Amino acid sequence: MPDRTLVSVIAAKCQEIPGSIAQRHKQTGTWQDITYGELLARAEEIAAGLVDLGMQVGDRIALLSNNSVEWGHCDLGILFAGGVTVAIYPTSIQREVAYILENSESRLIFVEDANQLEKAVQARQANPRVEKAVVMNGPVPAGDFALSLATLREKGRALLARDREALGRIEARLRPEDLATIIYTSGTTGPPKGVMLTHKNILFVIDAVLDTTPDTTDFKLTLSFLPLSHSLERVGGHFLPLTTGRTIAYAESLDKLGDNFREVRPDIAIAVPRVFEKIYSRINETLREMPERRRKIFRWAVGVGREAIRYRQKNQPLPFGLALRHRLADRLVFRKLRAVLGGRMKYFVSGGAPLDANIAEFFSAVGIIVLEGWGATETAAPATVNRLDNFVFGSVGLPLPGVEVKVAEDGELLVRGAGVCTGYWKMPAQSAETFDAEGWYHTGDVGRIAGDGFVYITDRKKELIITSAGKNISPQNIENKLKLSPFVSNVMTIGDRRNYVTALVTLDAEAVNKQLGTGGLDHAALAARADVRQLIQAEIDRVNADLPRYETIKKFRIPPADFTVEMDDLSPTLKLKRRNITARHQALIDEMYE
Known part of the structure; x- marks a missing residue:
């Protein structure tokens, strides 16, 4: 399919499995499901509502909210309308929101609630280009600037009743090279830069990740808690599940993450190293409070798990004696640890920063493989990843199919491939500095590539x-x-x-x-x-x-x-x-x- 876009792929999946569960969220104390058919209907209503408000193909439309089903609906609605989603972290302060709205030239902004709306209202005072704000939840103040998401959907339904083919005409105009999103870097070393990612960039990475996984049939349910404004969660925890017919459950908050893991019982989740460090520290803290006999059992079990994982890394069966000890260790210790995360977790994906090898090995030893990857917003998230059947602790894995990685003379890692972005929005000088004439992205990470092809990260070049x-x-x-x-x-x-x-x-x-x-x-x-x-x-x-x-x-x-x-x-x-x-x-x- 030469003109394959996120819109065509996700719409086709929704039409293929309309009764399957696309999203799950907690409402009034119970988990509620949204099917793929309902997801498509809501996205189309939002898209048509945007068209009714005068939004054009290629317009930038901002999205300022915590993770939620509405976040997903609005993101798809923007794409279905031919727009470009400008994702803003919900923790962004007013000054950062104003900068991103001004820099991206966004015409409209979706906001979660009244608190986020206030940031948009203040930003609009200096940037009248922002014409409308759509409030997902809660009251909408009087005036012509803000309207509710429900009202937008009503406008969309009315437009579709008049012109059912309005969105089809837009989809027919979309091309893989069109911008899908602008994701602003978090600005740890300066003003945020708007990374321009196309439909082709994102679909390339999704296809490459799926190519590295021999069998994904067991991985049906993910728990989303990293910000969807971040490229790793956006690509791996949002677009990948929706293009492949999986279910996304949205955590209520980080404070309730433990409860949500036990309630949702996901198969897979994406996290950053700090999450694993916190869990590991809590386990060690609990261990110190245990009686000596239970500590010995725990240490023995982890030792057995670490021994067993060596065989898994080599794709070898466990020797008979080790298999018996591993089953006992699982019954006495590992099963209880996995129950804290719902009992069905098969693996985590870790990214965003290097993960300590001992922590990765510990989780894998107790039966939850942690597959560490590496990339950047500029590479549409992962450029390298460990595989289920080929992983090395302490490494960020092998390059994805179709991705090249090399080490420059000064030790900096360079990446080239179809997932690499087209540059920074309205920043030609920074783009020329970061992306060279041969197509290599200069990552700013220092590292090495071992003889077996596995990539290792040392640190940030500037740090x-x-x-x-x-x-x-x-x-x-x-x-x-x-x-x-x-x-x-x-x-x-x-x-x-x-x-x-x-x-x-x-x-x-x-x-x-x-x-x-x-x-x-x-x-x-x-x-x-x-x-x-x-x-x-x-x-x-x-x-x-x-x-x-x-x-x-x-x-x-x-x-x-x-x-x-x-x-x-x-x-x-x-x-x-x-x-x-x-x-x-x-x-x-x-x-x-x-």
């Missing part, structure tokens, strides 16, 4: 620490080791052009309070205590023991508050915004170098 003695240090390597401590929430190492490495360390207040018996003290109160500093020093000493001397953390400080997305310390996918953290805590950093 490498080069000490005053000329030593090159990977900050993520040190930070990831320290974040394995149950008492540590986050870490940022410092040392570029300095003569030693230091760190800002934030606390897991709940774990620290439990360890020291300090009740419910908040982060600021804990940060001021000497016994807390001694506790963290012990954790740093443990990490330092496994590091070369020039990489060891010589001093640390505990800021009065944890790093958060709301305070602009972290990106929506929980990556450190190092410049912002440095500016906020410059005095603490200077203290460590006096």
